[in-house]
Amino acid sequence: MSATTKEHPRVSSPRARGGRPAVWLAARVLGALSLLAVGAVHLQQYLELYSDIPTIGTLFVLNFAGATVTGLGLLAPLERLLGRLGGALVTLLALAGVAQAATAFVFLYISERTPLFGFMEPGYDPEAILTSRITEAATAILLGAFLVARLLRRAPAARW
Numbered sequence: 001m002s003a004t005t006k007e008h009p010r011v012s013s014p015r016a017r018g019g020r021p022a023v024w025l026a027a028r029v030l031g032a033l034s035l036l037a038v039g040a041v042h043l044q045q046y047l048e049l050y051s052d053i054p055t056i057g058t059l060f061v062l063n064f065a066g067a068t069v070t071g072l073g074l075l076a077p078l079e080r081l082l083g084r085l086g087g088a089l090v091t092l093l094a095l096a097g098v099a100q101a102a103t104a105f106v107f108l109y110i111s112e113r114t115p116l117f118g119f120m121e122p123g124y125d126p127e128a129i130l131t132s133r134i135t136e137a138a139t140a141i142l143l144g145a146f147l148v149a150r151l152l153r154r155a156p157a158a159r160w
Contacts, residue, residue, distance in 0.1 A: 023149075024145075024146055024149040024150070024153075027142045027143070027145045027146040027149070028074055028090075028094070028142075028143070028146045029074075029075065030138075030142050031074065031094070031097060031138075031139055031142030031143035031145075031146055032070075032071045032072075032074035032075045032097070032143075033071070033075075034101075034135050034138040034139040034142060035067050035070060035071040035074070035097045035100070035101060035135075035139045035143070036067060036068065036071035036072075037131075037135040038063070038067050038100070038101055038104060038132065038135045038136055038139055039063060039064040039065075039066070039067025039068050039071065040064070040067075041128055041131050041132045041135060042060045042061075042063040042064045042067070042104070042132075043060070043061070043064040044128065045060060045125065045128055045132075046060035046061055046064065048125070049124055049125065053119055054118070055117040055118065055119070056116075056117060056119045059107075059117075063100070063104060066096075066100055067097075067100060070093050070096050070097050070100065071097070073089070073090075073093045074090065074093050074094065074097065074143075078090050078093075091147065091150060094143045094146055094147050094150075095147065097139055097143045098139070098140050098143045098144050098147070100139075101135075101136040101137075101139035101140045101143075102136070102140050104132070104136050105132075105133065105136040105137065105140070108121065108129065108132060108133065108136075
């Protein structure tokens, strides 16, 4: 142990720079599961209501596909399988998950107030809309927290 570590144990501690790894792993896993739920809601709504609507129906299927690939990627042990490349891939997947959830949230908000791609949300399924909002917000918050922790863990202690 160096003199710096003895004098400032919190500054050089991994916990001080990124928190407990188990907490951030939980944020990653829960964020991935909520992203899978986002995709499931979009697939269910596509099959029930939106399959015949041009552009919107296609976007619902693409949302499902993207959420599935991204969510499963976040659940995979990519760091163990791919090493350093796996860590970078996890970061990109988490960014993609946040972007997808936030975009879906914003597009739903817009489509309830004004036409989006020629479609305005009629509010046929209030439960699905609420579920969509909750899962999209949860995904953005959980994966966003995971990304912040990852950034703090990688940042040199001297910066803080």
